[in-house]
Amino acid sequence: MDLYVISGVAGMTGNELARQLTAAGHKVVGFDNFFASSIDTVRDLLGNESFEFFEYDIDNADNMASLKAKLEKDVVRGYSRFVFVNCAAVVHTEHFYHVNRTFRTNVESMKSFLDMAIELKADTYINCSTSEVYSMDSWTRGGVREDSFLTLANAEHSQRTSYAVGKLMTEFFMRDAVNEGKISGCSIRFANVYSKNELYPKHIIPHILTSLKKDGRVELLENSKKNRRTFLHNYDSCAAVKALIDTPSALDGSVYNVGTDEEITIVDLVKLCADKLGIKDPEIVFDGYRESDPERRLLSTEKLVTRTGWKPRVTLEKGIEMCVERFK
Numbered sequence: 001m002d003l004y005v006i007s008g009v010a011g012m013t014g015n016e017l018a019r020q021l022t023a024a025g026h027k028v029v030g031f032d033n034f035f036a037s038s039i040d041t042v043r044d045l046l047g048n049e050s051f052e053f054f055e056y057d058i059d060n061a062d063n064m065a066s067l068k069a070k071l072e073k074d075v076v077r078g079y080s081r082f083v084f085v086n087c088a089a090v091v092h093t094e095h096f097y098h099v100n101r102t103f104r105t106n107v108e109s110m111k112s113f114l115d116m117a118i119e120l121k122a123d124t125y126i127n128c129s130t131s132e133v134y135s136m137d138s139w140t141r142g143g144v145r146e147d148s149f150l151t152l153a154n155a156e157h158s159q160r161t162s163y164a165v166g167k168l169m170t171e172f173f174m175r176d177a178v179n180e181g182k183i184s185g186c187s188i189r190f191a192n193v194y195s196k197n198e199l200y201p202k203h204i205i206p207h208i209l210t211s212l213k214k215d216g217r218v219e220l221l222e223n224s225k226k227n228r229r230t231f232l233h234n235y236d237s238c239a240a241v242k243a244l245i246d247t248p249s250a251l252d253g254s255v256y257n258v259g260t261d262e263e264i265t266i267v268d269l270v271k272l273c274a275d276k277l278g279i280k281d282p283e284i285v286f287d288g289y290r291e292s293d294p295e296r297r298l299l300s301t302e303k304l305v306t307r308t309g310w311k312p313r314v315t316l317e318k319g320i321e322m323c324v325e326r327f328k
């Protein structure tokens with residue numbers, strides 16, 4: 001039996017990961033401050049003796065001291081593997097512009113959580129980074145690769161990139177800790193994770209579904225006239241985390257892209273959602289413009305696939321059907 005500690009466990013990747021790990025017979029200690037989630041996403045796990053949940057804030061030193069003391073007691077029981085997965089983050093687009101808060105949670109607390117893992121002699125730390133680090137060079141033929149050089153929009157263009165820059169910094173902390181032999185681990189650059197349980201109304205899929213259900217009319221940013229995106233179901237984001245944890249040679253401190261190659265325009269995404277809701281001819285209106293938002297975001301997952309055998313399983317059509325089913 002392994003011991004997993006998951007920050008942001010009520011979030012999209014965290015809750016599915018906790019579900020799959022406990023089902024596989026492992027112990028999961030998870031916490032969340034419900035910044036962008038609620039207890040509902042892990043409610044089904046609450047009675048499970050393999051799952052322990054704490055309403056903790058990763059930025060709160062007292063909370064983290066309590067967690068550490070608790071884990072010190074757990075560890076002496078002897079688990080085959082002891083793994084930290086850092087999912088807690090200020091994630092959504094709206095918050096990207098809040099530089100201080102984003103830096104605190106996404107960079108400083110990521111580093112403190114990594115230090116805790118090292119002090120507790122954990123085997124592995126998984127650092128959730130983001131495909132936002134590709135910034136203005138988010139696509140190329142065959143998809144951008146982990147070792148591609150970056151062209152970053154900066155403070156002259158938009159505060160938005162502060163999220164990406166912070167996450168990029170965490171990849172250096174991760175690599176350094178592995179290079180110094182303190183722990184094994186890696187960073188993961190996810191692209192547009194979604195989930196049927198997603199609460200966040202400003203994320204694109206819940207926004208489209210809510211708007212369509214209300215009056216069949218969806219308001220999109222002007223950017224959506226051109227933008228294409230890929231979407232990664234949380235079942236697949238979680239499967240990627242597990243595939244990496246189960247491949248010790250992959251935990252070399254480096255970075256892995258995790259996404260699909262199923263690109264869709266945002267307008268076609270609205271049409272797909274409408275179709276699944278049984279709505280004909282949805283009305284689409286355009287308002288507002290987001291600076292420094294790349295037109296496409298297409299990642300090469302060759303490194304991950306070659307090293308671990310991971311492949312996305314949930315097609316976008318299937319995933320939208322799952323969201324619509326839940327939404328109804």
Ligand SMILES: NC(=O)c1ccc[n+]([C@@H]2O[C@H](COP(=O)([O-])OP(=O)(O)OC[C@H]3O[C@@H](n4cnc5c(N)ncnc54)[C@H](O)[C@@H]3O)[C@@H](O)[C@H]2O)c1
Pocket residue numbers: 007008009010011012013014031032033034035036037038056057058059086087088089090091092105128129130131132189190191192193194
């Ligand atoms: N969702 C995406 O599209 C996406 C894309 C790229 C990268 N990522 C990264 O993947 C990781 C997992 O994100 P997700 O997709 O599950 O998003 P999510 O927002 O669903 O999950 C993040 C969780 O962290 C929690 N959280 C935020 N601040 C916290 C704090 N101070 N203390 C404790 N918990 C806190 C939130 O309440 C939420 O439950 C994050 O690090 C994120 O940056 C996500």
